[in-house]
Amino acid sequence: MSIGASNPEYVNARVRARRAALFADEDYRKLIRMGPSGIARFMEETEYEREINALGARFSGVDLIEYALNRNLAKHFHDLLDWSEGRLYDLIARYLRKFDVWNVKTIIRGIYTETSSDEVQNDLIRAGEIDDSTIDRLLEVDTIEDAIETLNATMFYEPLLEAFDTYEQTGALVPLENALDRAFYENLLADLGRPQEGPEALYVEFLEAEIDFRNARNALRLARTGADLDPAAYYIDGGVLFTESELSRLVTDYDELVSHIADSRRYGDTLSSALTQLREAESLIQFEHALEAALLEYADTLSSSYPVSVSAVLSYILAKEREVENIRAIARGREVGLSESEIEDELVIL
Template sequence: MAEISSGSAQYIYVCTRMRVRRSQLIPREDYLRMLNMSLPEITRFIEDTGYKSEIDELATAFSGIDLVEVALSWNLAKEYQSILAITPGELMRFTASYLRRWDIQNVLTILRGKTQGMPAGKIREVLIPAGALDRVFLDRMLAEDSPERVVEALKGMRLYPVLEREFPRALETGSFARLENELYKGYYERLLAETKGGVKGGRVFKGYVQLEIDIRNIQNLFRLRAQPTLEDVREMMIPGGSFTVDELQRLSTAESRDEFIDGVKKQVTLPPLLNVLEDLRSERPIHEVEIALTRVQLEQMDRVSKRYPFSITPILVYLEQKKYEVANLRALARGKEAGLPGERIRSYLVM
């Protein structure tokens, strides 16, 4: 069990609260029920869960898929902000650092939307102000009249050097992939730096971050190998996990899927990940591959959180599970709106 210092009642309180909140997440059987519901029925169903206040507040301004989208975004942001408000000491520092990923997602969403000429209101609907950039600042960026002005609005902030360097290329090529990857490289580099220096809980946090890097790199390799042409992938890989960037490059050049999976398994020691990799020898759609690997990540962190019940891990597990609850509800709503069959929608759910 993680070491708990005297006077750590707040640590015990917040980790206990996370377990309570996790017990209130939507269970698998309810997702299966929603697969057989219409969009209005799904809206009523989630209104009876933890999303009632957002649905009620927004129902006069939105309807249908827009109501669901905005309510989910508002709920997730409010939930994350409430967790930060009750999290003490180093737990709050780690949690706040981890949530900065939403700054990257929000900035990229605004830049993509502005580049495509989307109305500010439509972009705002899917923003999650859960990182360091609050809703007021995000609205200021939305008010800018060009994507270049959005980048300039971030001058002096930690994302700006990468944006200044990479955004012109993204505009020129029409692809944000390299920009996004460089932003996440910086994000994970800073997360790993947070774990050093003997900070209480740093070792457990580092293990989680490294697992997340490994899963992300393996997912990217599967995705890149599915492309018609595959060149040097070093720039697309995130350093700091179990694999060196050169090892990941060598894995990308494996001639067959079996050879690729055998190479990954030689570097992996986690039994659930080994089992999933074995299951992925047969060809599957890339989203199913990514979801299978995501499940391993969540299940492993659940096991770690039970070993260290008063550490950062119960908080991180809840943050991720809540994120995927919102993603599942969004996938259900969008799938129903598009008229997709239930089995097709089910393949996109993390359950």
């Protein structure tokens, strides 16, 4: 499917319609005041009707909301891959493979902890590129070795195979999970080059931002906790914010790390308010939310500068992910009895 003409017009029209159907800020304000069953009932009257009805008999409360959200997300993102053709498919699939990574990780963890495949299945988000039949086969295998063998047609096969030796020696899942993440991020920018203008240049810029923010997040966490881990092992290549040596140096000095981000030409302005907060505040959560909001806003700007391109799809994907995460945060927050203002702090609202 990756050769031939692409059809951005068609995909754009559909995506924009769905974008418009997402929850508005007022809806969140309403949801914050509801309990889990209220939220489920509210969702039943919207977009999520089919999922809530399908799962309503088996689950209840927050679990019902969570699984319905996952399933709905998977449905919409799967549609995106279904509609798009050619170049557009390639660009969308690059980003959506992150759900493949999530699914494979979940399945491997399930095998490792000997969880029944039914339970694992509930936690999958079938939005990636790996098709359903492969995932079903993955759910049936009993050993990690067989699972890797099942993936032999995908881009994760080689890296997993390499990491498998280390796994056998240490018995820890970390090398396998790192291999998956690495394969995903390396593929994200592979053979896209550095286009200078047009929507694709902005798409590359966005993917770079994704990598930069991931690096920044990891570095901040390491600097914050002072954990004795090798930062180079978690460094992801391809971003513009850090080089590997810079990152290793900065991790030891928290203030300098924040200044480094603030000084960067590309992100300094957009994130300035978030960075001031970060200097003073105690928690990273606020900063991470600011990062996400900045990405979201950026993607929105892109989709109006280049109406018929991959940008609109990208902005929809981000907005949808945000919606799912917000609803989940509200439901979980209500469940553990957080106050309304505390939950509001957890939400990413533009």
